[in-house]
Amino acid sequence: MAVASGRKYSVLRRPTVATGWWGWFVTVDHKRIGILYGITSVLFFLLGGIEAITLRLQLSNPENALVSPDVFSQLFTMHALTMIFLAIMPLSVAFFNIVIPLQIGARDVAFPRLNALSYWVYLFGGLLLNAGWLVGRAPGSGWFAYSPLTSTAFDVAGGMDFYVLGLLMLGTSSMAGAFNFIVTIINMRAPGMTLMRMPVFTWMTLVTSFLLVTAMPVITVALIELGFDRFVGTNFFNPTMGGDPVLWQHLFWVFGHPEVYILILPAMGIVSEVLPTFSKKPLFGYPFIVLSGVFIGFMGWTVWSHHMFTVGLGPVANATFAVTTVLIAVPTGVKIFNWLGTLWRGSIEFNTAMLFALGFVILFIIGGLSGVTHAAVPADAQQQDTYYIVAHLHYVLFGGSIFGLFAGIYYWFPKVTGRLMNEKLGKLNFWLLFIGMNLTFAPMHWVGLDGMPRRIYTYDSAMGWDFWNLFSTVGSWVILLGVLVFLHNIMRSLRKGEVAGNDPWDGRTLEWSIPSPPPEYNFAEIPTVSERDAFWSEKYVENEDGIPIPIKKRPSSGGKDTNDIHMPGLSYFPFVTALGMAICFFGVLIHISVIVIGLVVMLFGIYGWAFEPADPEPESGSH
Amino acid sequence: MAQVVSHNDHPTTTTGLDHRKMLMWAFLGSDCLFFGSLIATYLLYRGKSITGPYPHEVFNIPYTSISAFVLLMSSLTMVLALAAIQRGDQRGLKVWLLATALLGTIFLGGQYFEFTFFVEHNGLNLTNNLFGTTFFILTGFHGLHVTVGVIILLSFFVMAWRGRVSQTQHLNIELAGLYWHFVDIVWIVIFTVVYLVEAPNIIG
Amino acid sequence: MLHNLTKLRPVLLLLLVPVLLTTACFPSHPQSTFEAAGPVAEAQLKLFYIIFWAAVFVFVVVNGAFIYAFIKYRRRANEAHLPKQTHGHTVLEITWTIAPMIILAIITVPTITTIFYTAEPPPGKTLELKVIAHQWWWEFEYPDLGITTANELHVPVGMAIDVSLESKDVIHSFWIPKLAGKMDLVPGHINTMWFQADRAGEFYGLCAEFCGTAHAQMRFMVHAEKQSDFDAWVESIKATPGEMTGLAAKGKDLFVNKGFDGTLRGEKVTAQRCAFCHTVEGLPIRGAVGPVLTHVGGRETIGAGIIDNSAGNLKAWLTNPDKMKPGVGMPTLSIADDELDALVAYLEGLQ
Known part of the structure; x- marks a missing residue:
């Protein structure tokens, strides 16, 4: 709704100051928003890590009394929620933001202000989810929140209020972001970049975004139903009125399984970028990697009941879901074999980004194989809700997602900051995490099959689990050490890191064709794409044996006048709208008047947004 | 709500489809799953209430049919509003926008009176059985969608009144129309699975 | 290579130490x-x-291939040119799509047959058992035998137990690791499973689904015993406890008639009688909130399998159950010392 002429209200003037801390509140630049996402998610990752360390300390020896049982359940619930919704997902989104427009040759995302809104809603949602700690009642019914343990009758302390409201906000943020990336990727590709020429990370972002916009509405409905049960007293999950706790499980896992792929596909995309770059070969079997990613996305919708094999759905349903689950191993295998094909006869450089990508492959294979053992329903009856599952999921989410994301950090850090990360510290970082995660999680396979259930705050020494629990706890400190080395490396490299230049890795995709850090407009001239590895093909030609020969003359992009590139103006309405939404959601816990205030602020934000002029006022002199 | 597209710098898109239109389609696809989950909940709990009032005791199908018809007609006026702006007919735009908003408001009024009647006359509310819980939440969230639609339509009406909707901006009206038609279609589904399937129980 | 292995031997032995430790x-x-x-x-x-x-086979083959690639194709200092740019290989793609499918198809067959085998007890004589889960204890009812007990299960060796499972509050999961995998107990649903003990002995059972504060302490004990021992146990459970004398008789009187004051989860409670919550056959009041105590003296553990049943532990439990089992639904009551002794004597007398 552009308003091209007529009276302008001063309140609707677009902010013009992009520098200083205020600049971060009004920015709509995808790169800056990506940095905000990155920093926030790493902070939440540390919080989730502290929760994990505390859990491990409590379990380090039998009948320990470090934390009370209720604090323990809040810790494991919040550890899962924090790592999933506040660390891994937004860290993936940080990469979507920073990398996608650069990879497809665009100057920004399709909806820059919506992008800013996603970030602010995520931040406020994360704070709301964690606000329970401040009043001593964080959510404590498990991240899966099986009713009726979440009802007001059994969640006496009331922590699940924060769960419902926090996740609703975070879901809104995820969906807004996913819509944005769907449109950006489908609609803003550089000329010549057909779908089958898109980098795999862009492909996986697209698949993830589709999963998000289809899975999130389901959990939104589940949360609304749970919220009404809790705040109004409806009967959705109230067994005494005929409500069925199994409905919650279905809704939760119909969302929850696609969610697993939302967590892993971006990491797979990153690995599919890093492996070719540091093997000096194109990705092997590109169309198969892409199609198996799409297939995994589809299959994510057909397997949710494998989280419910012990719920009593009956042998026919269980057998069906066992078969669909096992089928997912096929496209996953295709990806892994093609990664192997990428390395084969390559020239493998073992720098930190590559180590993390290779670590991803090795650990993910272990997680995938243990996954097959609980696709077998009867075997799963012994594994469900034991530490064996804890081991499996951490191999997939820590060894998988986190390692993939670390590979991404080391890979794209020079593009974002203009400086390389320190390799010595990076390798130390990698080995500490790799060894630490195996020390922590490998023994859990054993204690799980030795009968140790999940989510117990204490155990009896007679069970024979003492040694391996202490072992895991020691391992968790090795992980912590690895994370501290990582933080030190970031801080150090920001100040003293070697200057990276445009293309430190001899990269294959378009983001390496522009300066590091990229200018606000990214590309002085929108590139034209004629091949899959768009930037590589500008640098090399293949001789008759398929050996790449460098092209002497580098394409120049210096001459173009960048003054007339039109970039979207700054805006504070995304922040205002998100703030209004946050006030509204907090208001549910405080008083109806607060909700009304929040609604007013939100409406002001939305209308201000809609009627915001496209450009700053002429008299401000910036245009 | 809408992305500002700058006047002389209109970026061409890969597919040729406007960003906002694609966003709207993606959003509506996502909203299908939202209503799908609510409708699934309703259907799963259909006939599972352990106490009354039951659907056949409270529904007045002729009454609801009329309000459904009103909402359906609003889709027609919406189409006329879009056609008007596309040919640059400002007066037609104003008339049909207002008519659409008015019909939507009549539907909402109908829902308001229906809800009040159920609560006061039939003693059905959100908490007294599964039917009340699922019925009010499903139709209530649809009503919320209609309310948002009416607000959007009225906003456009006010803009049109001040001469702020030019012929070149017909996409705004088209997007509002997409949303409005979607909300109508959802009502047809809800009206069928909630009301019409009970018709045999009411007559028989 | 061999030389390398000899050098590695101490390391390999070191790796074995934890394994030996656990087993030893x-x-x-x-x-x-x-x-x-x-x-x-x-x-x-x-x-x-x-x-x-x-999985071990796949792991060795695939990770082996990766490690081979890491070593063989690592970048060397004096590489003449960049590697050949290969883009794919259709035959390979088909092979590594079909090969996993074959392995998966092979494991799917026993999976499905085992699903159906474990779903229903085999034809023949079975013993019916109804398990009702409560936060945080177990109620066991034998419908055929007309007896009910709590937290300790007795089953005859060699007989299939046909179990139906229900919950009174939240979702729990019934698990006896050595006898059968778990099955959830879902409010509003009746689930079924079966198990059988092939040898006499004691087996540990537990709740496997997170069910609230005391989830870690919701355990139970399974006694699998010869048919004759089982029959004798059934007879003993059917018998109403005999007359109490002395201290135990005083305890019985307190159990039925004395209202104690105390606290439950931070709230004050008054005039709580033991019998309001617990059933002991033959008493005028039958409580149904806590576990049935008719033969509690004969059980090996108290507090849902968390601690040995001894006079000292019983006393500690009655003094402050919340300390032994945080979150428990039994209030902490102010009971005088002589009353405690009497109650313990009575409970121990309930053989």
């Missing part, structure tokens, strides 16, 4: 799923082994 220091693994003692657990374990070895 902790000879008993009361909840190990590897020590199956009945047909259901055995079938589940067998299936696990099939997949486990298939």
Whole structure:
């Protein structure tokens, strides 16, 4: 709704100051928003890590009394929620933001202000989810929140209020972001970049975004139903009125399984970028990697009941879901074999980004194989809700997602900051995490099959689990050490890191064709794409044996006048709208008047947004 | 709500489809799953209430049919509003926008009176059985969608009144129309699975 | 290569140390799923082994290939030119799509047969058992035998137990690792499962689904015994406890008639009588909130399998149950010392 002429209200003037801390509140630049996402998610990752360390300390020896049982359940619930919704997902989104427009040759995302809104809603949602700690009642019914343990009758302390409201906000943020990336990727590709020429990370972002916009509405409905049960007293999950706790499980896992792929596909995309770059070969079997990613996305919708094999759905349903689950191993295998094909006869450089990508492959294979053992329903009856599952999921989410994301950090850090990360510290970082995660999680396979259930705050020494629990706890400190080395490396490299230049890795995709850090407009001239590895093909030609020969003359992009590139103006309405939404959601816990205030602020934000002029006022002199 | 597209710098898109239109389609696809989950909940709990009032005791199908018809007609006026702006007919735009908003408001009024009647006359509310819980939440969230639609339509009406909707901006009206038609279609589904399937129980 | 291995031997031995430690220091693994003692657990374990070895095979082959690639194709200092740019290979793609499918199809067959085998007890004589889960204890009812007990289950060896499972509050999960994998107890649903003990002995059971504060302490004990021992146990449970004398008689009077004051989860409670919550056959009041105590003296553990049943532990439990089992639904009551002794004597007398 552009308003091209007529009276302008001063309140609707677009902010013009992009520098200083205020600049971060009004920015709509995808790169800056990506940095905000990155920093926030790493902070939440540390919080989730502290929760994990505390859990491990409590379990380090039998009948320990470090934390009370209720604090323990809040810790494991919040550890899962924090790592999933506040660390891994937004860290993936940080990469979507920073990398996608650069990879497809665009100057920004399709909806820059919506992008800013996603970030602010995520931040406020994360704070709301964690606000329970401040009043001593964080959510404590498990991240899966099986009713009726979440009802007001059994969640006496009331922590699940924060769960419902926090996740609703975070879901809104995820969906807004996913819509944005769907449109950006489908609609803003550089000329010549057909779908089958898109980098795999862009492909996986697209698949993830589709999963998000289809899975999130389901959990939104589940949360609304749970919220009404809790705040109004409806009967959705109230067994005494005929409500069925199994409905919650279905809704939760119909969302929850696609969610697993939302967590892993971006990491797979990153690995599919890093492996070719540091093997000096194109990705092997590109169309198969892409199609198996799409297939995994589809299959994510057909397997949710494998989280419910012990719920009593009956042998026919269980057998069906066992078969669909096992089928997912096929496209996953295709990806892994093609990664192997990428390395084969390559020239493998073992720098930190590559180590993390290779670590991803090795650990993910272990997680995938243990996954097959609980696709077998009867075997799963012994594994469900034991530490064996804890081991499996951490191999997939820590060894998988986190390692993939670390590979991404080391890979794209020079593009974002203009400086390389320190390799010595990076390798130390990698080995500490790799060894630490195996020390922590490998023994859990054993204690799980030795009968140790999940989510117990204490155990009896007679069970024979003492040694391996202490072992895991020691391992968790090795992980912590690895994370501290990582933080030190970031801080150090920001100040003293070697200057990276445009293309430190001899990269294959378009983001390496522009300066590091990229200018606000990214590309002085929108590139034209004629091949899959768009930037590589500008640098090399293949001789008759398929050996790449460098092209002497580098394409120049210096001459173009960048003054007339039109970039979207700054805006504070995304922040205002998100703030209004946050006030509204907090208001549910405080008083109806607060909700009304929040609604007013939100409406002001939305209308201000809609009627915001496209450009700053002429008299401000910036245009 | 809408992305500002700058006047002389209109970026061409890969597919040729406007960003906002694609966003709207993606959003509506996502909203299908939202209503799908609510409708699934309703259907799963259909006939599972352990106490009354039951659907056949409270529904007045002729009454609801009329309000459904009103909402359906609003889709027609919406189409006329879009056609008007596309040919640059400002007066037609104003008339049909207002008519659409008015019909939507009549539907909402109908829902308001229906809800009040159920609560006061039939003693059905959100908490007294599964039917009340699922019925009010499903139709209530649809009503919320209609309310948002009416607000959007009225906003456009006010803009049109001040001469702020030019012929070149017909996409705004088209997007509002997409949303409005979607909300109508959802009502047809809800009206069928909630009301019409009970018709045999009411007559028989 | 061989030389390298000799050099590595101490390291390899070192790797074995923790394994030896666990087996040496902790000879008993009361909840190990590897020590199956009945047909259901055995079938589940067998299936696990099939997949486990298939997984080991895949792991060795695939990770082996990766490690080979790491070593063989690492970048060397004096590489003449960049590697050949290969883009794919259709035959390979088809091979590595079909090969996993074959392996997966092979493991799917025993998976499905085991699903159906473990779903229903085999034809023949079975013993019916109804399990009702409460936060945080177990109620066991034998409908055929007309008896009810709590937290300790007795089953005859060699007989299939046909179990139906219900919950009174939240979702729990019934699990006896050595006898059968778990099955959830969902409010509003009746689930079924079966298990059988092939040898006499004591087996640990537990709740496996997070069910609130005291989830870690919701355990139970299974006594599998010869048919004759089982029959004798059934008779003893059917018998109403005999007349009490002395201290125990005083305890019985307190159990039924005395209202104690105290606290429950931070709230004050008054005039709580033991019998309001607990059933003991033959008493005028039958409580139904807590576990049935008719033969509690004969049980091995108290507090839902968390601690040995001894006079000292019983006394500690009655003094402050919340300390032993945080979150428990039994209030902490102010009971005088002589009253405690009397109550303990009475409960121990309920053989």
